[in-house]
Amino acid sequence: MTESTTGGLTGASGLEPLERPQRVAVVGAGAIGGIVAEAAHTAGHHVTLCVRRPMGPLTVERDGLRRTVRLPVATRPDGLGAPVDWLLIATKAQDTRRTLGWIRRLAGPGTRVVVLQNGVDHEERLAPLLAVGELVPALVYIAAERVSREHVQHRWGRRLVVPSGPAGADLGRLFRGSDVDVVCEDDFTTAAWRKLMTNLAANPLTALTLRRIGVLQQPDLRELARGLLTEAVLVGRAEGARLVMSDVDQTLDLYSAMHPHSGTSMLYDRLAGRPVEHDLITGAVVRAADRHEVPVPLNRAVLALLRAFGEQGAVGVQPLAGVG
Incomplete structure (x- = not known):
């Protein structure tokens, strides 16, 4: 629906991959967090899940097939080291302030902070929490359900829509080779x-x-x-x-x-x-x-x-x- 009415859309996932595997932290391991964590891992990056409670291997089910991945899990920000290349915020929007500890620990000057939440006020919601790094709002066209704590069912959709620019293009490169596509949009407000x-x-x-x-x-x-x-x-x-x-x-x-x-x-x-x-x-x-x-x-x-x-x-x- 977006593609037929908005204009200015550019696919980013077909670009060349990034020069090296990226350090990726995913805050929140719900339905969307599980999907993007598995996708980034599939694309060859170093992914850490940032959650409140310990969890085991993550299983993503799509089209009747199950893929299980073992990812490092962190339950406290102070247990992690240097800032990451990508910080993917996949909590519910009402839990945004609870991500502050993770953001302070993991966001550095070169970090892209991708907000994978509902709403139209991503920047208004996250900008006050972000002292350094670049904020990238994302619209999620993925339907998934967390059927248990460590099991996500991917029902349909694979698209993230982000503002046009270098960060959006690099996000497409990040997910190249995975089941997530990134589309850059000139008119992100619409x-x-x-x-x-x-x-x-x-x-x-x-x-x-x-x-x-x-x-x-x-x-x-x-x-x-x-x-x-x-x-x-x-x-x-x-x-x-x-x-x-x-x-x-x-x-x-x-x-x-x-x-x-x-x-x-x-x-x-x-x-x-x-x-x-x-x-x-x-x-x-x-x-x-x-x-x-x-x-x-x-x-x-x-x-x-x-x-x-x-x-x-x-x-x-x-x-x-x-x-x-």
């Missing part, structure tokens, strides 16, 4: 808002209903999704994104193309009893709307509902397919 739209209706509505993505094909919920997305187009335009109303239809078409039994990260988090990222998805739209005095009654109502259940999950509940 790309970020389009990515936000892909999450804006699907994530909250599946989490609130405890239904999988097929629930969005029900006429009343599809119209609610359309309303949420239409509000986002107006807010995104006020923020400088070149959004058009056809972006709403393209996002709805994306939902229709997904398997009805597919889930979303917010649904998975709620089912596991983890905090959901409402503040960085729906909350981002509401905050931007307030800055520009754009009315967003539907997103504001959904945000209130998401905040109502807060960190209380639904452990043990099996989500319905939502197909009828």
Whole structure:
């Protein structure tokens, strides 16, 4: 969807590899952290997982095949040495401040710090924590689920979208030969808002209903999704994104193309009893709307509902397919 509407996209993963294996630290070993850690390892780099608790070998499953890799694991920043070449932040956005110790220990003047999180305010969120190094915001078009602490299932997608420039090109080189592709985008603001739209209706509505993505094909919920997305187009335009109303239809078409039994990260988090990222998805739209005095009654109502259940999950509940 991004490629057909944004323009200025350049593939970076086809470039020549970097001159030497890179030192890579991945903070957070959830679904996305596991995918990028395995990919960087496959590409021939020295990868360390930075996590809160010890863990064993990491298994990534895709297309029915499982690949298990043994990576060094660090549970404390003070147990690591010199700064790394690449610091990949793959925690949930609400856990960003907990990465400060890792950033202080591992980021040096030549470090690229890649933010693999949802939202449109990557730089605003991370810049205050970064004293040295170069910040690289990334949009993640990868659907994966952590089915256990050391097992990640890669469902679909392999693309990271980053701003055009030397750092983005080098990130493409970093993942060359792996199952992750990097695309450089000239208009990153528009790309970020389009990515936000892909999450804006699907994530909250599946989490609130405890239904999988097929629930969005029900006429009343599809119209609610359309309303949420239409509000986002107006807010995104006020923020400088070149959004058009056809972006709403393209996002709805994306939902229709997904398997009805597919889930979303917010649904998975709620089912596991983890905090959901409402503040960085729906909350981002509401905050931007307030800055520009754009009315967003539907997103504001959904945000209130998401905040109502807060960190209380639904452990043990099996989500319905939502197909009828």
